[in-house]
Amino acid sequence: MIEIEKVCVDFTAGRGTLTRAVDDVSLHIAAGEIFGIVGTSGAGKSTLLRTLNALTRPSQGRVNVNGVEISALDGKALRQARQRIGMIFQHFNLMHTRTVAQNVAFSLKAAGWERSKIAPRVAEILTLVGLADKANRFPVQLSGGQKQRVGIARAIANHPDVLLCDEPTSALDLETSATILALLRQINA
Structure with a gap:
Protein backbone atom coordinates (compact mmCIF):
# COMPACT_ATOMS: atom_id res chain seq x y z
CA MET A 1 0.00 0.00 0.00
CA GLY A 75 21.27 4.95 5.13
CA LYS A 76 20.77 1.26 5.80
CA ALA A 77 17.04 1.60 6.54
CA LEU A 78 16.46 3.28 3.17
CA ARG A 79 18.48 0.63 1.32
CA GLN A 80 16.42 -2.11 3.00
CA ALA A 81 13.14 -0.38 2.16
CA ARG A 82 14.18 0.07 -1.48
CA GLN A 83 14.77 -3.68 -1.78
CA ARG A 84 10.98 -4.09 -1.50
CA ILE A 85 10.37 -1.59 -4.32
CA GLY A 86 11.07 -2.47 -7.95
CA MET A 87 11.62 0.35 -10.44
CA ILE A 88 11.25 0.19 -14.21
CA PHE A 89 12.90 3.25 -15.70
CA GLN A 90 11.82 5.12 -18.82
CA HIS A 91 15.28 4.90 -20.38
CA PHE A 92 16.09 1.34 -19.22
CA ASN A 93 19.14 2.27 -17.04
CA LEU A 94 21.00 -0.90 -18.01
CA MET A 95 24.70 -1.40 -17.37
CA HIS A 96 26.17 -1.55 -20.87
CA THR A 97 29.32 -3.47 -19.90
CA ARG A 98 27.30 -6.31 -18.37
CA THR A 99 25.26 -9.02 -20.04
CA VAL A 100 21.51 -9.35 -19.73
CA ALA A 101 21.94 -12.01 -17.03
CA GLN A 102 24.50 -9.88 -15.17
CA ASN A 103 22.15 -6.88 -15.26
CA VAL A 104 19.41 -8.94 -13.61
CA ALA A 105 21.80 -10.64 -11.17
CA PHE A 106 23.09 -7.24 -10.04
CA SER A 107 19.83 -6.41 -8.25
CA LEU A 108 19.88 -9.77 -6.46
CA LYS A 109 23.49 -9.34 -5.35
CA ALA A 110 22.69 -5.85 -4.08
CA ALA A 111 19.77 -7.31 -2.11
CA GLY A 112 22.08 -9.84 -0.45
CA TRP A 113 20.85 -13.02 -2.13
CA GLU A 114 22.92 -16.15 -1.60
CA ARG A 115 25.24 -16.72 -4.55
CA SER A 116 23.82 -20.23 -5.15
CA LYS A 117 20.27 -18.86 -5.58
CA ILE A 118 21.07 -16.03 -7.98
CA ALA A 119 21.62 -17.96 -11.24
CA PRO A 120 18.41 -20.04 -10.92
CA ARG A 121 16.38 -16.90 -10.16
CA VAL A 122 17.92 -15.03 -13.10
CA ALA A 123 17.06 -17.95 -15.42
CA GLU A 124 13.50 -18.06 -14.07
CA ILE A 125 12.94 -14.32 -14.55
CA LEU A 126 14.51 -14.21 -18.02
CA THR A 127 12.19 -17.04 -19.06
CA LEU A 128 9.21 -15.11 -17.69
CA VAL A 129 10.08 -12.01 -19.75
CA GLY A 130 10.94 -14.06 -22.85
CA LEU A 131 14.68 -13.38 -22.87
CA ALA A 132 16.20 -16.69 -21.76
CA ASP A 133 17.94 -16.94 -25.15
CA LYS A 134 19.46 -13.47 -24.71
CA ALA A 135 21.07 -14.04 -21.29
CA ASN A 136 24.63 -13.65 -22.60
CA ARG A 137 23.95 -10.68 -24.87
CA PHE A 138 24.93 -7.12 -24.06
CA PRO A 139 22.40 -4.26 -24.10
CA VAL A 140 23.84 -2.86 -27.35
CA GLN A 141 22.76 -6.13 -29.03
CA LEU A 142 19.11 -5.75 -27.98
CA SER A 143 16.08 -3.96 -29.39
CA GLY A 144 14.30 -1.29 -27.36
CA GLY A 145 11.58 -3.74 -26.32
CA GLN A 146 14.16 -6.31 -25.25
CA LYS A 147 16.03 -3.70 -23.21
CA GLN A 148 12.80 -2.75 -21.47
CA ARG A 149 12.12 -6.41 -20.67
CA VAL A 150 15.59 -6.63 -19.09
CA GLY A 151 14.64 -3.60 -17.00
CA ILE A 152 11.42 -5.33 -15.98
CA ALA A 153 13.30 -8.54 -15.13
CA ARG A 154 15.74 -6.61 -12.97
CA ALA A 155 12.90 -4.75 -11.24
CA ILE A 156 10.94 -7.89 -10.32
CA ALA A 157 13.83 -10.28 -9.62
CA ASN A 158 13.83 -9.61 -5.86
CA HIS A 159 10.04 -10.18 -5.48
CA PRO A 160 9.23 -6.52 -4.71
CA ASP A 161 6.06 -5.56 -2.87
CA VAL A 162 5.68 -2.50 -5.09
CA LEU A 163 6.59 -2.10 -8.76
CA LEU A 164 7.04 1.47 -10.01
CA CYS A 165 7.05 2.14 -13.75
CA ASP A 166 8.20 5.45 -15.20
CA GLU A 167 6.70 5.55 -18.70
CA PRO A 168 7.84 2.00 -19.47
CA THR A 169 6.57 2.10 -23.06
CA SER A 170 7.34 5.70 -24.08
CA ALA A 171 10.32 4.79 -26.28
CA LEU A 172 8.65 1.77 -27.87
CA ASP A 173 6.48 1.17 -30.92
CA LEU A 174 2.78 0.34 -30.53
CA GLU A 175 3.14 -3.45 -30.87
CA THR A 176 6.06 -3.68 -28.45
CA SER A 177 4.22 -1.37 -26.03
CA ALA A 178 1.24 -3.74 -26.04
CA THR A 179 3.58 -6.68 -25.31
CA ILE A 180 5.21 -4.83 -22.38
CA LEU A 181 1.83 -3.82 -20.91
CA ALA A 182 0.57 -7.41 -21.21
CA LEU A 183 3.70 -8.61 -19.41
CA LEU A 184 3.14 -6.11 -16.59
CA ARG A 185 -0.49 -7.28 -16.22
CA GLN A 186 0.74 -10.90 -16.11
CA ILE A 187 3.25 -10.04 -13.38
CA ASN A 188 0.52 -8.33 -11.33
CA ALA A 189 -1.90 -11.28 -11.63
Missing part, protein backbone atom coordinates in the same frame (compact mmCIF):
# COMPACT_ATOMS: atom_id res chain seq x y z
CA ILE A 2 1.16 3.51 -0.85
CA GLU A 3 0.05 6.70 0.88
CA ILE A 4 1.18 10.13 -0.19
CA GLU A 5 0.08 13.02 2.00
CA LYS A 6 0.39 16.66 0.95
CA VAL A 7 3.64 16.09 -0.95
CA CYS A 8 5.42 19.03 -2.53
CA VAL A 9 8.76 18.87 -4.33
CA ASP A 10 10.73 22.05 -4.95
CA PHE A 11 13.90 22.49 -7.00
CA THR A 12 16.20 25.48 -7.00
CA ALA A 13 17.20 26.61 -10.48
CA GLY A 14 19.82 29.15 -11.55
CA ARG A 15 19.91 32.41 -9.60
CA GLY A 16 18.07 30.74 -6.72
CA THR A 17 14.73 30.57 -8.53
CA LEU A 18 12.44 28.08 -6.81
CA THR A 19 10.44 25.74 -9.04
CA ARG A 20 7.65 23.64 -7.58
CA ALA A 21 7.59 20.36 -9.55
CA VAL A 22 4.94 18.65 -7.38
CA ASP A 23 2.32 20.70 -5.55
CA ASP A 24 0.31 19.35 -2.60
CA VAL A 25 -0.39 15.82 -3.89
CA SER A 26 -2.23 13.30 -1.72
CA LEU A 27 -3.27 9.83 -2.82
CA HIS A 28 -3.81 6.28 -1.59
CA ILE A 29 -2.99 3.19 -3.67
CA ALA A 30 -4.17 -0.18 -2.36
CA ALA A 31 -2.05 -3.34 -2.50
CA GLY A 32 -2.38 -5.07 -5.88
CA GLU A 33 -3.84 -1.99 -7.54
CA ILE A 34 -2.53 -0.80 -10.89
CA PHE A 35 -2.47 2.98 -10.75
CA GLY A 36 -1.47 5.44 -13.44
CA ILE A 37 -0.42 9.06 -13.13
CA VAL A 38 -1.28 11.05 -16.24
CA GLY A 39 -0.28 14.59 -17.15
CA THR A 40 1.49 16.76 -19.65
CA SER A 41 5.23 16.74 -20.14
CA GLY A 42 6.90 18.56 -17.25
CA ALA A 43 3.89 18.15 -14.94
CA GLY A 44 5.95 16.34 -12.28
CA LYS A 45 4.86 12.73 -12.87
CA SER A 46 8.37 11.28 -12.81
CA THR A 47 9.34 13.47 -9.87
CA LEU A 48 6.33 12.26 -7.88
CA LEU A 49 7.16 8.65 -8.79
CA ARG A 50 10.75 9.13 -7.62
CA THR A 51 9.48 10.19 -4.19
CA LEU A 52 8.05 6.68 -3.76
CA ASN A 53 11.54 5.16 -3.54
CA ALA A 54 13.24 8.28 -2.15
CA LEU A 55 15.31 8.92 -5.26
CA THR A 56 13.78 12.38 -4.80
CA ARG A 57 12.90 13.69 -1.35
CA PRO A 58 9.72 15.71 -0.89
CA SER A 59 10.19 19.28 0.29
CA GLN A 60 6.97 18.90 2.27
CA GLY A 61 4.59 16.07 3.10
CA ARG A 62 5.18 12.40 3.65
CA VAL A 63 5.46 9.24 1.58
CA ASN A 64 4.45 5.94 3.20
CA VAL A 65 5.10 2.61 1.43
CA ASN A 66 3.85 -0.58 3.10
CA GLY A 67 3.57 1.12 6.47
CA VAL A 68 7.05 2.65 6.35
CA GLU A 69 7.54 6.38 6.01
CA ILE A 70 10.15 6.10 3.28
CA SER A 71 10.51 9.87 3.01
CA ALA A 72 12.05 9.88 6.51
CA LEU A 73 14.56 7.06 5.98
CA ASP A 74 18.24 7.20 5.14
Whole structure:
Protein backbone atom coordinates (compact mmCIF):
# COMPACT_ATOMS: atom_id res chain seq x y z
CA MET A 1 0.00 0.00 0.00
CA ILE A 2 1.16 3.51 -0.85
CA GLU A 3 0.05 6.70 0.88
CA ILE A 4 1.18 10.13 -0.19
CA GLU A 5 0.08 13.02 2.00
CA LYS A 6 0.39 16.66 0.95
CA VAL A 7 3.64 16.09 -0.95
CA CYS A 8 5.42 19.03 -2.53
CA VAL A 9 8.76 18.87 -4.33
CA ASP A 10 10.73 22.05 -4.95
CA PHE A 11 13.90 22.49 -7.00
CA THR A 12 16.20 25.48 -7.00
CA ALA A 13 17.20 26.61 -10.48
CA GLY A 14 19.82 29.15 -11.55
CA ARG A 15 19.91 32.41 -9.60
CA GLY A 16 18.07 30.74 -6.72
CA THR A 17 14.73 30.57 -8.53
CA LEU A 18 12.44 28.08 -6.81
CA THR A 19 10.44 25.74 -9.04
CA ARG A 20 7.65 23.64 -7.58
CA ALA A 21 7.59 20.36 -9.55
CA VAL A 22 4.94 18.65 -7.38
CA ASP A 23 2.32 20.70 -5.55
CA ASP A 24 0.31 19.35 -2.60
CA VAL A 25 -0.39 15.82 -3.89
CA SER A 26 -2.23 13.30 -1.72
CA LEU A 27 -3.27 9.83 -2.82
CA HIS A 28 -3.81 6.28 -1.59
CA ILE A 29 -2.99 3.19 -3.67
CA ALA A 30 -4.17 -0.18 -2.36
CA ALA A 31 -2.05 -3.34 -2.50
CA GLY A 32 -2.38 -5.07 -5.88
CA GLU A 33 -3.84 -1.99 -7.54
CA ILE A 34 -2.53 -0.80 -10.89
CA PHE A 35 -2.47 2.98 -10.75
CA GLY A 36 -1.47 5.44 -13.44
CA ILE A 37 -0.42 9.06 -13.13
CA VAL A 38 -1.28 11.05 -16.24
CA GLY A 39 -0.28 14.59 -17.15
CA THR A 40 1.49 16.76 -19.65
CA SER A 41 5.23 16.74 -20.14
CA GLY A 42 6.90 18.56 -17.25
CA ALA A 43 3.89 18.15 -14.94
CA GLY A 44 5.95 16.34 -12.28
CA LYS A 45 4.86 12.73 -12.87
CA SER A 46 8.37 11.28 -12.81
CA THR A 47 9.34 13.47 -9.87
CA LEU A 48 6.33 12.26 -7.88
CA LEU A 49 7.16 8.65 -8.79
CA ARG A 50 10.75 9.13 -7.62
CA THR A 51 9.48 10.19 -4.19
CA LEU A 52 8.05 6.68 -3.76
CA ASN A 53 11.54 5.16 -3.54
CA ALA A 54 13.24 8.28 -2.15
CA LEU A 55 15.31 8.92 -5.26
CA THR A 56 13.78 12.38 -4.80
CA ARG A 57 12.90 13.69 -1.35
CA PRO A 58 9.72 15.71 -0.89
CA SER A 59 10.19 19.28 0.29
CA GLN A 60 6.97 18.90 2.27
CA GLY A 61 4.59 16.07 3.10
CA ARG A 62 5.18 12.40 3.65
CA VAL A 63 5.46 9.24 1.58
CA ASN A 64 4.45 5.94 3.20
CA VAL A 65 5.10 2.61 1.43
CA ASN A 66 3.85 -0.58 3.10
CA GLY A 67 3.57 1.12 6.47
CA VAL A 68 7.05 2.65 6.35
CA GLU A 69 7.54 6.38 6.01
CA ILE A 70 10.15 6.10 3.28
CA SER A 71 10.51 9.87 3.01
CA ALA A 72 12.05 9.88 6.51
CA LEU A 73 14.56 7.06 5.98
CA ASP A 74 18.24 7.20 5.14
CA GLY A 75 21.27 4.95 5.13
CA LYS A 76 20.77 1.26 5.80
CA ALA A 77 17.04 1.60 6.54
CA LEU A 78 16.46 3.28 3.17
CA ARG A 79 18.48 0.63 1.32
CA GLN A 80 16.42 -2.11 3.00
CA ALA A 81 13.14 -0.38 2.16
CA ARG A 82 14.18 0.07 -1.48
CA GLN A 83 14.77 -3.68 -1.78
CA ARG A 84 10.98 -4.09 -1.50
CA ILE A 85 10.37 -1.59 -4.32
CA GLY A 86 11.07 -2.47 -7.95
CA MET A 87 11.62 0.35 -10.44
CA ILE A 88 11.25 0.19 -14.21
CA PHE A 89 12.90 3.25 -15.70
CA GLN A 90 11.82 5.12 -18.82
CA HIS A 91 15.28 4.90 -20.38
CA PHE A 92 16.09 1.34 -19.22
CA ASN A 93 19.14 2.27 -17.04
CA LEU A 94 21.00 -0.90 -18.01
CA MET A 95 24.70 -1.40 -17.37
CA HIS A 96 26.17 -1.55 -20.87
CA THR A 97 29.32 -3.47 -19.90
CA ARG A 98 27.30 -6.31 -18.37
CA THR A 99 25.26 -9.02 -20.04
CA VAL A 100 21.51 -9.35 -19.73
CA ALA A 101 21.94 -12.01 -17.03
CA GLN A 102 24.50 -9.88 -15.17
CA ASN A 103 22.15 -6.88 -15.26
CA VAL A 104 19.41 -8.94 -13.61
CA ALA A 105 21.80 -10.64 -11.17
CA PHE A 106 23.09 -7.24 -10.04
CA SER A 107 19.83 -6.41 -8.25
CA LEU A 108 19.88 -9.77 -6.46
CA LYS A 109 23.49 -9.34 -5.35
CA ALA A 110 22.69 -5.85 -4.08
CA ALA A 111 19.77 -7.31 -2.11
CA GLY A 112 22.08 -9.84 -0.45
CA TRP A 113 20.85 -13.02 -2.13
CA GLU A 114 22.92 -16.15 -1.60
CA ARG A 115 25.24 -16.72 -4.55
CA SER A 116 23.82 -20.23 -5.15
CA LYS A 117 20.27 -18.86 -5.58
CA ILE A 118 21.07 -16.03 -7.98
CA ALA A 119 21.62 -17.96 -11.24
CA PRO A 120 18.41 -20.04 -10.92
CA ARG A 121 16.38 -16.90 -10.16
CA VAL A 122 17.92 -15.03 -13.10
CA ALA A 123 17.06 -17.95 -15.42
CA GLU A 124 13.50 -18.06 -14.07
CA ILE A 125 12.94 -14.32 -14.55
CA LEU A 126 14.51 -14.21 -18.02
CA THR A 127 12.19 -17.04 -19.06
CA LEU A 128 9.21 -15.11 -17.69
CA VAL A 129 10.08 -12.01 -19.75
CA GLY A 130 10.94 -14.06 -22.85
CA LEU A 131 14.68 -13.38 -22.87
CA ALA A 132 16.20 -16.69 -21.76
CA ASP A 133 17.94 -16.94 -25.15
CA LYS A 134 19.46 -13.47 -24.71
CA ALA A 135 21.07 -14.04 -21.29
CA ASN A 136 24.63 -13.65 -22.60
CA ARG A 137 23.95 -10.68 -24.87
CA PHE A 138 24.93 -7.12 -24.06
CA PRO A 139 22.40 -4.26 -24.10
CA VAL A 140 23.84 -2.86 -27.35
CA GLN A 141 22.76 -6.13 -29.03
CA LEU A 142 19.11 -5.75 -27.98
CA SER A 143 16.08 -3.96 -29.39
CA GLY A 144 14.30 -1.29 -27.36
CA GLY A 145 11.58 -3.74 -26.32
CA GLN A 146 14.16 -6.31 -25.25
CA LYS A 147 16.03 -3.70 -23.21
CA GLN A 148 12.80 -2.75 -21.47
CA ARG A 149 12.12 -6.41 -20.67
CA VAL A 150 15.59 -6.63 -19.09
CA GLY A 151 14.64 -3.60 -17.00
CA ILE A 152 11.42 -5.33 -15.98
CA ALA A 153 13.30 -8.54 -15.13
CA ARG A 154 15.74 -6.61 -12.97
CA ALA A 155 12.90 -4.75 -11.24
CA ILE A 156 10.94 -7.89 -10.32
CA ALA A 157 13.83 -10.28 -9.62
CA ASN A 158 13.83 -9.61 -5.86
CA HIS A 159 10.04 -10.18 -5.48
CA PRO A 160 9.23 -6.52 -4.71
CA ASP A 161 6.06 -5.56 -2.87
CA VAL A 162 5.68 -2.50 -5.09
CA LEU A 163 6.59 -2.10 -8.76
CA LEU A 164 7.04 1.47 -10.01
CA CYS A 165 7.05 2.14 -13.75
CA ASP A 166 8.20 5.45 -15.20
CA GLU A 167 6.70 5.55 -18.70
CA PRO A 168 7.84 2.00 -19.47
CA THR A 169 6.57 2.10 -23.06
CA SER A 170 7.34 5.70 -24.08
CA ALA A 171 10.32 4.79 -26.28
CA LEU A 172 8.65 1.77 -27.87
CA ASP A 173 6.48 1.17 -30.92
CA LEU A 174 2.78 0.34 -30.53
CA GLU A 175 3.14 -3.45 -30.87
CA THR A 176 6.06 -3.68 -28.45
CA SER A 177 4.22 -1.37 -26.03
CA ALA A 178 1.24 -3.74 -26.04
CA THR A 179 3.58 -6.68 -25.31
CA ILE A 180 5.21 -4.83 -22.38
CA LEU A 181 1.83 -3.82 -20.91
CA ALA A 182 0.57 -7.41 -21.21
CA LEU A 183 3.70 -8.61 -19.41
CA LEU A 184 3.14 -6.11 -16.59
CA ARG A 185 -0.49 -7.28 -16.22
CA GLN A 186 0.74 -10.90 -16.11
CA ILE A 187 3.25 -10.04 -13.38
CA ASN A 188 0.52 -8.33 -11.33
CA ALA A 189 -1.90 -11.28 -11.63
